[in-house]
Amino acid sequence: MLLLSLLAVGGRVHAELDANQIWTASGGEVRLELRADYLPDFGLEVIYQGQPVSQVLSVARGFSSVDHLVIEAPFGNFEGMRSGQMRLDTGWVLRHRASEVRLDELTLMPGIHINGHPSLEAFDVAGRHLLTFHHMHIGAEHDRELLTLHNTGISATPALAELLDLPALAGLGLGMAWFDLPLSVPAGADLSGRGPGCEDRPKWPQDRNEIDVAMWAMDVVAYQGQDPATGRIKVAPDATLKNVSMGDVPWIQKFGSLGGGFSYPYSPPDQHPYLVWSMYRLSDGRIEQLGVSGAKHAFLTLNWNCSINCGNMNVLWPGCEDVYWAGTNDSNFNQGPRSDIQASEGLFESTCSFFDPNCTGSQTQNSTSFQNRLMVDPGQLQTAGADYFLDSWYVVQYDVDIWNSMGYRRINPNPVSNGWSFGPLGTFTQGRVLDQWVNPANPGPNADHVSIVVPSATPSLRYPFNMPQGHINVAMRVSETGNGYRYRYAVQNYDFDRGVEAFRVPFPDDAELFSAQFVGVDSEPGDDWTVTVADGYLNFEAPANNPLSWFKLFTFEFETDRPPAATEITLDLGGDAVVPAWTEAMLGPDPVVAVIPDDAQLVSVFPAGSFTFPLALRHAGDGSGRAFVVERAGRIRIIDADNTVLATPFLDITAQVDEFFEGGLLGLAFHPDFASNGLFYVSFTSTGSPLTSRIVRFEVDSDNPNLADPSSQFNILSIAQPAGNHNGGDIHFGPDGLLYIGLGDGGPANQSQNLSTLLGNMLRIDVDNDDFPSDPNRNYAIPADNPFVGQTGLDEIWSYGLRNPYRFSFDRATGDLWIGDVGQATWEEINLQLASSAGGENYGWDVCEGAWQNGSTTVPCSLAGSTLPVIEYRRLSPQCSVTGGYRYRGPFPSLQGLYAYGDYCSGQVWLAREQGSAWNSEAFASVGFGIVGFGEDEIGHLYLLRSNGEVLRFVADSAPAPQLDSVSPDQGLESGGTQVSLAGAGFAPGTTVVFGANACQDVDVLSETEISCVTPAAAPGSVDVTVTNPDQQSDTLTAGFTYVPLPEPALSLNPPELAFGEVQLGEEASLEAELSNSGTATLTVSSIDWQGAPYSLDADDCGGVSFELAPEQSCVLSVSFMPDAVALYQDELLIVSNAASSPDSLGLTGSGIPIPGELAVEPMALDFGAVFEGLSETLAVVLSNVAEVGALDLDLSFAITDGNEAFAIDEAASDCDAELSAQTSCTLIVRFLPPAMAPYAGVLRVEADGNAQDVPLDGEGIELEPMIFDDRFEEPEEG
Known part of the structure; x- marks a missing residue:
């Protein structure tokens, strides 16, 4: 082992020898680095050799030993410095304003740093503690028998801060130091003990599953300055690591070269661990990564708090801790070579760093400390109500538990006088910050969190087994918005070899996408992913320069109308040949939406017998809230705004109506300008022979809006019918203001393919003009863009090929035309003509019925150019006749867009929903025989009418209560007419708006959060604004709108009268009056008149006797008086203008007196x-x-x-x-x-x-x- 081979060289015996090894060191060399680049941010000036310095200052110095450092190294593991002194001159001068400190003649002595680890403390000649050298990375160089204290942080002390009158300097990292000290072992030291049980400890890498290094603590988060170019601030955390495995973890040998003359040629550069830091914000239901950085941890630091010491400084033994200080990520000299991890050879996962942005293995790029730190935008650090977290991850090869090598703490970012503070909150927690957003063990409703283990692309060349190359974690949440659902997915990549280049979520073609957003870490500004909907997926795709690379977290979010359901998300893994994409089960938008919502209902609002054979329900669009029910016999009844059926019919023409077979009063349409012109139109089959379909105009009674004027009857169109069936008879005004008329084919005549007759067609005419003044049966005009104008076919025809379009309607939201066409024997059909159509469709009858050849259920329609129905059903008993309905556009959100229709005989009601390119129907309710019509009221409620007189309404669970937040603009003229926008929530179609006591006009519910309308007239002053949903839930904004007086001119005269007094005959006197516009609009004076002599007017200052004055503008009228007789003269200037006071007068009085004699x-x-x-x-x-x-x-x-x-x-x-x-x-x-x-x-x-x-x-x-x-x-x- 390395330390056992060191010989005593000139060492002296220490007084206390025991089983521990006692080393000594003296003299040596040191390389000092002062961060003069960011210290000026704190107002500190750095002087070296008499010159100011503003860049990183690196100097090499020799130092001497006053007394040998005595070092404790039990069983070869450095634990501390017992005693000794060293002398050091830095050559540095620090200056702050008038204060200056020279850092020379320093004495370094062992101490204990604030974190409990050994340090060297530097004192000046006066005994003041000025610097602390801490977080030393301890090593021994075999060849030169050196003790190395490398990557040692240098921090300022409170004493130095006081000398420089700079409190913020205390504790600030000033730079780094690298000490090389000659090493000796005292004679007589006991070198035999190596600790209990060391021979029995398993050695790495015998079994890769024994490696487990845990993240143990995070204590210090240091502010390290602000980048003047980007404004971002740099943050430096620290981390404490601990070996919690059963085996030893070698420190993967020192790297081959640090530069600066320090060389370790024997170290294999292949397996350096890595430390990664990241900062997050959790706010408003979203997790965001604000910054990420990392450094290769290529040094042995401290085997600290060990439970066993086995005498090898290059091994982290079980239970030992290692502290990585925040300051060690300051420069490329402090990080391992960039080629240490070589994914191409299967040695380890690939990484890159700030000094190797392209992952080429080069460490030559020059960089400042701002590029090495965790960089964050300070504007993101002060979000109200947000939680901020910092995490650290220690990556070592073959770690069996990568999640306990990761940990996080909540922090509290706050701006302070000299930068930022990041005080830790709560306790350190092992694991991912992503777990704080969605707990994988208990994600909760509508949430999920999965960890994807990506298989290895190729086996390792060094190790004969396949290793997982990393994990990709995906967490998600779904929340309801009131209008739909918001999906948020957070994807974090722990896979070193692969970047995620696309994130895909299944997205049905018929789903509505309200919004979509990509949120990426701010270290990659301007590199947003693109969002598209294609091939059944919502696709987030990365630009070439911004894939989701190692350790980054990106958030993908969108809003849609679809609720969550089990589905699969897809990750594209950067073109990997083995695993190009990965799918994972996770919640996403439901690909299948039921046609009928769970809360849909059909309720009776008027019981059977309330009406006599009602065929249609219409509204006038006049803001009255009334509904008009058409009874077949020839009466129109009114349901008023209070839901009361008025006793007196609106119109009674029973004497003119023939109810034979399918005849009767069949249709009602109110003119688009009914509110102003009072015109409406009815369709009926008239008495007499032949049976005739008539379109007739009436006018409302001028004295009673609930009565029609029978004397106003005016014939528009008369069409003789060959039979009593297939009459059609429905009429509606389209969004183009033209009248559409549905006519059947006349029974057995089967005229639908004959363009020379009006039967079997949809007609389109202009009732506001008359192209046929001499024809009493044709009082209308032909729209110039009708499809058969100038071609073969009658000009009135809009579309043809219809058998009996008994009921049709327009979608009030889109303008689309829906036609229910009654079949003959096999098929009932619903046809759809889009609002963009130019007309001319052939719906196929009588060649085809439905989408099939007439009479067939298996042979498709062969009629070239025919338009097939979007909905059809078999005419199987008891089903006999389709009754076309409406597309729901009322106040209940869950019913929006559904098309309702029914069958006359069976009483079956269906609802249809557009799903993809098809309309899918589901049976909704069975109400019994006699579905004869559908109708809408003014706010969009949809009704069904039965022949027995019952009226039913389509409803759902209560719509959300509205909330009114603001009105913009919040003031307008008393005359009304101000276009306003109301902001809030929970608005539904049909919501009404009242300003004070008056209804807002032209109400348009733009969305659930916005309404536009035009203010009514009201007296000046503030009024409450109330919004009321169709279910009568309301909200009021007190004094939400202020009416201001109309801008109007006001004429004022000063003085109001000119009194000339007595003037001798022949003499002339002149006086002036100021005419002013004291109003708020332009004053227009049209004339000034008076009786004439002896008064005269000079109005040149005003521009004559007709002129204009802007508000607050004035001019002068000059009047002269020359009497010609002894008399009293009284006159006035009569001023006619647009002022409310007009005409105004300027009084004139004067007396003529004799000329005195002499x-x-x-x-x-x-x-x-x-x-x-x-x-x-x-x-x-x-x-x-x-x-x-x-x-x-x-x-x-x-x-x-x-x-x-x-x-x-x-x-x-x-x-x-x-x-x-x-x-x-x-x-x-x-x-x-x-x-x-x-x-x-x-x-x-x-x-x-x-x-x-x-x-x-x-x-x-x-x-x-x-x-x-x-x-x-x-x-x-x-x-």
């Missing part, structure tokens, strides 16, 4: 001088209007300042009036009559047009002296 007074003062007391004197004042134009209103006033009345105006002598025209004057006579002898003064005030002028008045009263007559005055002579 007063001149002459003289400016009156001095009367001395006047005898009692006598008077007069003086004149001339008042002149010297203005060119303008009159004066004279308001003359007179005042005496001394209070005496000595001055007065002589009005009789004055000629001044109240008005003085321009360029005229008048004279005012002022009289002075002094009453006494005294001086007098006063003021003559002249006021004119409010202006006053004062004329001073002065005079003096003097004594009157006696008069002395002079004799010179003689009396006159008489005569």
